[in-house]
Amino acid sequence: MSALHKLSSAKVRTAPPGKYSDGGGLWLVKRADGGAQWVLRLTVHGRRREMGIGSLQAVTLKEARVAAEKWRAVVRDGKDPIKERDLQKRLAARGDHTLTSVAVEAFEARKAQLKGDGKAGRWFSPLELHVLPKIGKVPVEEVDQQDIKNTLAPIWHEKAETARKAMNRLNIVLGHAAAIGLNVDLQATTKAKALLGKTRHKPKNIPYMPWPEVPNFYASLEEYTPTQLALRLLILTVTRSYSIRFCHFDQIQGDVWTVPKANMKGQEGVATDFRVPLSREALSVIELAKPLARDGFLFPGERKGVISDAAMLSHLNRQKIEARPHGFRSSFKTWCDETTDIPEAIVETSLAHVVGNEVERSYRRTDFLERRRPLLARWADHVTGKNASEVIKIA
Incomplete structure (x- = not known):
């Protein structure tokens, strides 16, 4: 090691811009703009490393020497001083790494992947309602399978889908914690599932309207309101309610509506x-909706934005109809199965379902637009009562 303590206080204070060694790898770097920085150069595991000790304004020559000796001792112990310093910072900030704070950070990191940047709250709500009130203040590094099991046990069987989503979100949060360098158990959710056991909950299919009943219901949608017109377009296009609610003029060109990827279910x-x-x-429904549009959206809400995700469901409930808006997709599917002879791939593509395995999809270069066109036209004829059901074929 080179001689130590080469610099004097006077030299440190009056030296012009340049680099000055104090020995032992400690350097003072003075810049032309008047700034100055202490830098420690070390060799760790055969690699040259540089770490900042602080600015001259904040760290005196004496303090820089003390800090340099501290980190040289770390190197003598066979450790990387930069990684060791980062670890110390994380430990010092451990109180800020509660499950709640890391969950919020994970949510912020994923917003761009969520519909509407997650403003609907569906991604975060399972955590917010069922997890964070119980263990949100626990440091994320201390969260284990027993904590998760005790937290989700009350809803594991009664609200199985909500519990599944909460478990999924927890897994993502733990993964995010690991990515920022925290020492978490990435298997905690898997272990918790083993402790909770298989859920007894049996999923229920979404209530739907039998296809022969759809024409009468469609005819009842006589009012030119955003909600009833949205229901009509939802039935005719068999798309999901989110896509309908955020239908915008710019998405419609001629007789084709292009739904942005971000408005589709997941990604x-x-x-x-x-x-x-x-x-x-x-197209006639869209024309009827145009006078009601606001900011380019065909189905605006009463005060701002677009109609809520509950608007169409509320209309069905007021009519004492058990079916749900999403169920009209099942109505269409059943109608196709029972009254048409159309290839399954075209029916499933009409519903925006992923068709085939990954290899098959990699070779398929069509969305069957022209083959879906007569199918949806025939469905519209059925919905509006223009023809009796009959078996049809699409080449």
């Missing part, structure tokens, strides 16, 4: 925007 398996062929009836 897994959806590589591009989704094109929907519009029947004459669908």
